[in-house]
Amino acid sequence: MISIRGIQKWFHRGTPQEVHALRGVDLEVAPGDFITIIGSNGAGKSTMLSCIAGALSIDAGSIHFHDTDVTSWPEYRRAGLVARVFQDPLRGTFGGGTIAQNLALALRRGAPRGLRPGVRRHELAFFQERLATLGLGLEHRLHDRVALLSGGQRQALTMVMATLRRPELLLLDEHTAALDPKTAAHILELTERTVAEHGITTLMVTHNMAHAIALGNRLVMMHHGRIVLETRGAEKAALTVTALLDRFHDLNAASDRMILS
Amino acid sequence: MTTAALLAALEQGCLYGIMALGVYITFRVLDFPDLTVDGSLPLGAAVAAVAISSGIDPYSAMVLAGAAGFMAGACTALLHTRLGILGLLASILTMIALYSVNIRIMDGPNRTLLGQPTFLDDLETLGLPLYQVTPWAMAALVLVIACGLIWFLRTEYGQAMLATGDNPAMIRALGVNTDRVLLMGVGLSNALVALCGAVVAQNQGSADVTMGVGTIVAGLASVILGETVVGAATVSRACIAVIIGSILYRIAIALALSIHIGPWSLSPSDLNLVTAILVVLAMTSPRLTRRRSS
Ligand SMILES: Nc1ncnc2c1ncn2[C@@H]1O[C@H](COP(=O)(O)OP(=O)(O)O)[C@@H](O)[C@H]1O
Ligand SMILES: [Mg+2]
Numbered sequence: 001m002i003s004i005r006g007i008q009k010w011f012h013r014g015t016p017q018e019v020h021a022l023r024g025v026d027l028e029v030a031p032g033d034f035i036t037i038i039g040s041n042g043a044g045k046s047t048m049l050s051c052i053a054g055a056l057s058i059d060a061g062s063i064h065f066h067d068t069d070v071t072s073w074p075e076y077r078r079a080g081l082v083a084r085v086f087q088d089p090l091r092g093t094f095g096g097g098t099i100a101q102n103l104a105l106a107l108r109r110g111a112p113r114g115l116r117p118g119v120r121r122h123e124l125a126f127f128q129e130r131l132a133t134l135g136l137g138l139e140h141r142l143h144d145r146v147a148l149l150s151g152g153q154r155q156a157l158t159m160v161m162a163t164l165r166r167p168e169l170l171l172l173d174e175h176t177a178a179l180d181p182k183t184a185a186h187i188l189e190l191t192e193r194t195v196a197e198h199g200i201t202t203l204m205v206t207h208n209m210a211h212a213i214a215l216g217n218r219l220v221m222m223h224h225g226r227i228v229l230e231t232r233g234a235e236k237a238a239l240t241v242t243a244l245l246d247r248f249h250d251l252n253a254a255s256d257r258m259i260l261s
Numbered sequence: 262m263t264t265a266a267l268l269a270a271l272e273q274g275c276l277y278g279i280m281a282l283g284v285y286i287t288f289r290v291l292d293f294p295d296l297t298v299d300g301s302l303p304l305g306a307a308v309a310a311v312a313i314s315s316g317i318d319p320y321s322a323m324v325l326a327g328a329a330g331f332m333a334g335a336c337t338a339l340l341h342t343r344l345g346i347l348g349l350l351a352s353i354l355t356m357i358a359l360y361s362v363n364i365r366i367m368d369g370p371n372r373t374l375l376g377q378p379t380f381l382d383d384l385e386t387l388g389l390p391l392y393q394v395t396p397w398a399m400a401a402l403v404l405v406i407a408c409g410l411i412w413f414l415r416t417e418y419g420q421a422m423l424a425t426g427d428n429p430a431m432i433r434a435l436g437v438n439t440d441r442v443l444l445m446g447v448g449l450s451n452a453l454v455a456l457c458g459a460v461v462a463q464n465q466g467s468a469d470v471t472m473g474v475g476t477i478v479a480g481l482a483s484v485i486l487g488e489t490v491v492g493a494a495t496v497s498r499a500c501i502a503v504i505i506g507s508i509l510y511r512i513a514i515a516l517a518l519s520i521h522i523g524p525w526s527l528s529p530s531d532l533n534l535v536t537a538i539l540v541v542l543a544m545t546s547p548r549l550t551r552r553r554s555s
Contacts, residue, residue: 053434055430055433055434074438075433075434076433076434076436076437076438076439077436079433079434079435079436079437080436082434083434084434090428091428091430091431092431093428093431094423094424094427094428094431094432095427095428096423096427097420097423097424097427101420104417104420105420105421105424105432105435106435108417108435108436109435109436110435110436111436113417113418113420113421113437114416114417114418115413115416115417115418116416116417117415117416117417118415118416118417118419118420119415119420
């Protein structure tokens with residue numbers, strides 16, 4: 001169980017540019033949950049994922065993994081628990097390294113690094129086996145530099161890296177948004193398959209309502225730094241894109257009225 | 262160029278190649294341009310000179326010099342990671358401070374090693390004239406260090422260091438404390454530079470507080486010349502390229518100094534200008550050739 005309680009986050013607090021990005025977010029994530037997260041631009045979705053990963057510190061609230069309070073843990077210390085994939089394919093890989101070197105770095109996520117060989121021979125077969133599931137032929141290019149790969153190939157590699165060592169929590173932040181539709185569909189299919197196969201607890205931010213409805217067992221909508229809608233199970237399955245869009249319009253109209261009044 | 266001049270260039274190139282490998286770590290591996298080296302080269306020389314003249318054996322003196330260099334680099338890294346000072350500025354601050362520190366260590370602006378034991382004494386026991394042995398001894402030394410560096414960069418920690426320079430956000434998300442890696446990397450770099458200073462001091466028989474001037478430019482020139490000529494596709498290729506670049510750089514300097522146009526010629530004090538021009542040429546030559554071919 002991952003418990004996120006009362007998270008508040010400000011940027012530039014106490015200055016004229018102050019942004020209150022998270023205004024008390026609560027979320028209880030059960031093992032195996034696959035939660036899709038939607039919301040308008042600037043709702044705080046990315047900020048929430050960064051706070052959970054520890055890349056941003058929070059100003060109030062707490063984050064627990066099972067019974068461990070990780071609120072004060074820096075990002076590198078949470079890495080043993082959390083894996084993350086971003087929108088930008090360049091962010092998830094180390095371009096100067098080879099595919100094998102990147103996978104070896106990911107295989108040691110959260111583990112101490114010493115003076116043993118960075119890539120070990122016996123690991124290569126395992127890397128090839130996992131890469132083969134992508135169907136992109138990357139298993140034959142273990143020693144190619146990642147910088148030579150296309151954005152879609154890099155994102156596929158990042159997905160493999162994120163799940164090479166099973167994380168307690170997988171965070172996906174619009175990880176198909178920068179890809180062409182065909183590649184995006186492939187990565188999404190890969191996501192569904194990997195998450196199901198390994199039973200990985202997942203939070204996935206997407207701006208695609210249809211994906212948000214189709215994937216996962218829970219759906220969360222964020223608005224102005226808060227969770228404004230939560231559905232699960234049959235209720236979620238019964239959602240339609242139109243219903244969600246109506247919901248969006250209501251929220252926006254409400255906040256416009258607030259600003260105008 | 263005469264054979265003697267070539268041998269001298271080989272000797273200097275290999276000797277300063279140790280420093281250039283240090284510059285390669287900060288400049289290319291960590292992507293952290295570091296000017297500390299202008300202070301850590303004389304620091305290594307000063308520590309070795311003082312240690313040797315107080316009776317410590319030359320090899321232990323070189324280890325002490327390396328340790329002092331590591332601390333200088335660590336200082337720069339901490340100014341950057343702990344106090345948030347811009348990396349380049351942090352390294353300038355350490356470099357400036359080292360000027361005073363080096364004078365304190367030597368109790369003056371220089372320290373002679375005349376009549377003191379040095380590691381060169383062990384080369385003399387080979388029975389060949391020193392001017393013939395030294396270049397090859399320096400070549401062996403820099404190759405051993407390069408092999409060590411190549412081995413290190415292929416370890417788990419070395420791979421994390423390469424990734425820290427390339428994509429720090431990614432490697433942090435994989436559980437690496439990038440601040441600590443930076444500290445180790447900048448420290449290691451300056452340890453090599455200080456070791457180089459310790460060897461230079463023994464080779465020329467003295468340590469001098471001004472001997473570090475232009476170290477960073479010579480190091481950059483070596484790294485960039487090597488990359489341009491040899492390439493840097495893999496870590497091992499890049500490390501060998503640094504050494505070759507360092508030798509080419511010394512040859513270029515020797516050639517420049519041998520230019521005589523009537524009564525006019527270059528003097529050693531022109532070297533920094535020549536080096537700066539050389540770096541600009543090496544940095545822009547790939548672009549120039551690309552423009553011509555496209
Ligand atoms: N690093 C930052 N510095 C300042 N403001 C930020 C930063 N990151 C996000 N914000 C602000 O916080 C709010 C939430 O942003 P974000 O979490 O990126 O939204 P979303 O991912 O839902 O589109 C926005 O108003 C955004 O401008
Ligand atoms: Mg976002």
